[in-house]
Amino acid sequence: MKLPEFRELQRKARADWEALQKPEKPVIIVGMGGCGIAKGAKKVLAAVEAELRRLGVQATVRKTGCIGIDSEEPLVDIIRPGRPRVSYRRVSPEMVPELLRSCLVRGDHRPDLAMATIADEAFDGIPSWRDLDFFRNQQRIVLRNAGHTDPDSIEDYIARGGYQALAKALTEMAPEDVIEEMKKSGLRGRGGAGFPCGIKWESARTDRQNPKYMICNAHEGEPNVFKDRRILEADPHAVIEGLIIAGYAIGTRFGYIYVGAEFPLAVERTLRAIKEARKFGFLGERILGSKFSYDISPKLGGGAYVCGESSALMFSIEGKRGMPRTKPPRSVEFGLWGKPTSLNNVETLSNVAQIIVNGGDWYAGIGTEGSKGTKVFSLSGMIKRPGLIEVPMGTTLRELVYGAGGGILNDREFKAVQTGGPSGGCLPSQHLDLPVDFESLDSVGGNMGSGGFVVFDETICMVDVSRYFMKFNRDHSCGKCTPCRLGTKASLEILERIASGNGREGDVELLEHTGRQIIDLSLCGLGQTAPLPVLSAIQYFRDEFDTHINEKRCPAGVCEIATEAESSLVRQG
Amino acid sequence: MVVVGSPKAVDLSKAGEIIDRYMDENPNEVPEEAIIPIFQQIQEVYGYVPQSAADLVADRLGIFLTPIYGSLSFYSDFRFAPPGQKIIFLCDGAACHIRRNQVLLDVIKGRLGIGPRETTPDGKITLETTTCLGACDLAPLIEVEHSFHGNMTAEDMEKLIDSLLSSTDTTGRSEG
Numbered sequence: 001m002k003l004p005e006f007r008e009l010q011r012k013a014r015a016d017w018e019a020l021q022k023p024e025k026p027v028i029i030v031g032m033g034g035c036g037i038a039k040g041a042k043k044v045l046a047a048v049e050a051e052l053r054r055l056g057v058q059a060t061v062r063k064t065g066c067i068g069i070d071s072e073e074p075l076v077d078i079i080r081p082g083r084p085r086v087s088y089r090r091v092s093p094e095m096v097p098e099l100l101r102s103c104l105v106r107g108d109h110r111p112d113l114a115m116a117t118i119a120d121e122a123f124d125g126i127p128s129w130r131d132l133d134f135f136r137n138q139q140r141i142v143l144r145n146a147g148h149t150d151p152d153s154i155e156d157y158i159a160r161g162g163y164q165a166l167a168k169a170l171t172e173m174a175p176e177d178v179i180e181e182m183k184k185s186g187l188r189g190r191g192g193a194g195f196p197c198g199i200k201w202e203s204a205r206t207d208r209q210n211p212k213y214m215i216c217n218a219h220e221g222e223p224n225v226f227k228d229r230r231i232l233e234a235d236p237h238a239v240i241e242g243l244i245i246a247g248y249a250i251g252t253r254f255g256y257i258y259v260g261a262e263f264p265l266a267v268e269r270t271l272r273a274i275k276e277a278r279k280f281g282f283l284g285e286r287i288l289g290s291k292f293s294y295d296i297s298p299k300l301g302g303g304a305y306v307c308g309e310s311s312a313l314m315f316s317i318e319g320k321r322g323m324p325r326t327k328p329p330r331s332v333e334f335g336l337w338g339k340p341t342s343l344n345n346v347e348t349l350s351n352v353a354q355i356i357v358n359g360g361d362w363y364a365g366i367g368t369e370g371s372k373g374t375k376v377f378s379l380s381g382m383i384k385r386p387g388l389i390e391v392p393m394g395t396t397l398r399e400l401v402y403g404a405g406g407g408i409l410n411d412r413e414f415k416a417v418q419t420g421g422p423s424g425g426c427l428p429s430q431h432l433d434l435p436v437d438f439e440s441l442d443s444v445g446g447n448m449g450s451g452g453f454v455v456f457d458e459t460i461c462m463v464d465v466s467r468y469f470m471k472f473n474r475d476h477s478c479g480k481c482t483p484c485r486l487g488t489k490a491s492l493e494i495l496e497r498i499a500s501g502n503g504r505e506g507d508v509e510l511l512e513h514t515g516r517q518i519i520d521l522s523l524c525g526l527g528q529t530a531p532l533p534v535l536s537a538i539q540y541f542r543d544e545f546d547t548h549i550n551e552k553r554c555p556a557g558v559c560e561i562a563t564e565a566e567s568s569l570v571r572q573g
Numbered sequence: 574m575v576v577v578g579s580p581k582a583v584d585l586s587k588a589g590e591i592i593d594r595y596m597d598e599n600p601n602e603v604p605e606e607a608i609i610p611i612f613q614q615i616q617e618v619y620g621y622v623p624q625s626a627a628d629l630v631a632d633r634l635g636i637f638l639t640p641i642y643g644s645l646s647f648y649s650d651f652r653f654a655p656p657g658q659k660i661i662f663l664c665d666g667a668a669c670h671i672r673r674n675q676v677l678l679d680v681i682k683g684r685l686g687i688g689p690r691e692t693t694p695d696g697k698i699t700l701e702t703t704t705c706l707g708a709c710d711l712a713p714l715i716e717v718e719h720s721f722h723g724n725m726t727a728e729d730m731e732k733l734i735d736s737l738l739s740s741t742d743t744t745g746r747s748e749g
Binding site for chain 2: 034035037038039070071221222223224225226229230261262263299300301302303304305316317318319320321322323378380381382386387418421454456460465468469472478
């Protein structure tokens, strides 16, 4: 496909999309992201199709990815001719006949079952989605298509401006211009380390060795981080487009995407998107009539968390054990097959097309001084509205927990928020007004990690949580560095002893000492961050450790000693 | 690594087809690059990696068994014995942990006598834990045969096990 054909395709896709928004017959859209499917969206979709047949109503049935508000899934959106799109919440297969009959036959749009309109305006008592607490402070760049387009439709993506950035980059910009724009944007890597994307690309481009490789890291193996898989499930083409532009910028024809095999839906939609992109000529020889040729090989991970680390991931693509190596040289100089390689996270690449279209200055205008743009967070734990949100960098933790998140379940007390999963720390209530960006989180012992925030309430025991994360890190240590392999094991033993009521005087100091050694003496990010959850728990909740050790008591009643104490009470009683 | 051979000889014709197809589709790859994807496909078909399949792959790719065992033993997705007829995937994410998925593990241990990565002696049920199933508002969460069971209590777990046991047949271990 050459440029004029692409322009024609754009026109047609846009016209089709417009027609779909103002349809002549009803359109029904079922939320079929991972969140919706987990709650039964497939059965809801089947019920919708069956009921339409029963009613004999002509309607277009479509699917879309997660809009992010998991607590309201499964969502079913209905557009009736001349009316705005209304999203209905918590739809069960049993509700479908009544909902469809009301809306499509009786013309009653059922405000009682609705969540919001997916439009800028409210409609007859149904608020606009933008006015819901969950969405109010969101700024959706990465998630701009999530919940709107059909992830399997490349036409939908093109209609919403997709592949426009690729066309612009290939026809109007030299690779150096693309890199310059990325540097201007200030976009930092969203996989955890926060390295400036433009500088990484520049290093890869200016390295004189060839060939070079471009890899998208979609290996999200952490507990309670589901942003990358949801992005791929909702808008795979945005990632693919970013990955193609990245390949153009660094100067390679070889792209890879490394996806965790444990996310079958994300894998399926990614593979389909790659095939479609090939079919439409966005991958392959002389893309859009330019001199640039490029293709993407998908690779599936084998369930090793450490393969999120750059050198381990590259060894894994090579078919080897994914054990990180000593750096330097960094992977941008000595990466896949020993050649210069740029590795970028899914969320990072999803930003690229928008930056190219709107300019680096536009992106740099969002966020804080040191952390530009938006950040996608997966929110979970003891909150009322868990889900996936995208907010400007610098949004406060309070807004995440109490605004979008809706506050603590059962209105219990907030205790802490765990940032960055097994490589991050927990932050207590005194930090709720902290603006969330790379610098602020680091300054208080938290960690952006990959943006998975788990909220704890007063029923959570910090010793138990520390033990949980230490066990995770012990299980996932690749075993190469002794301090990590044995240090995580020793730390876990100490934590288990404390949790079981056998803690000793000095155990906390021993945990701190061991933790510092693991951090100082491990090669890769897994070891260097493995002790952070326990160290921050000690920093902020030292008294809980002391109570376990000195009084043989778990204040939250979670650890085994609590049950033993209770059972001895029962025996006495 | 413990490589457990199947008690019966395994029919490797499907494994052979997988290798042929992979090599046809990816003619320019170095042999090692094929190890993980080929065994992923083999496990998908057989339910596990039979030892004889490892021999076959080494032979066909022209590489030693050492790098093959090296990789297979490193990646936790690979299984070296046939799984049970049904696999319970128990989410062990942090949200599931703090919402007490331990209670579910206790029920499974009590009823079936198995822990993570173990199969009941009659070959009916295997328990696997996963890092995160990605639907944290349903914590604690379990997936069986592509169905999600959210907000699970001990009682729900008992019922789920009942229904799993009644729907597995009594002829014993499945051969994938």
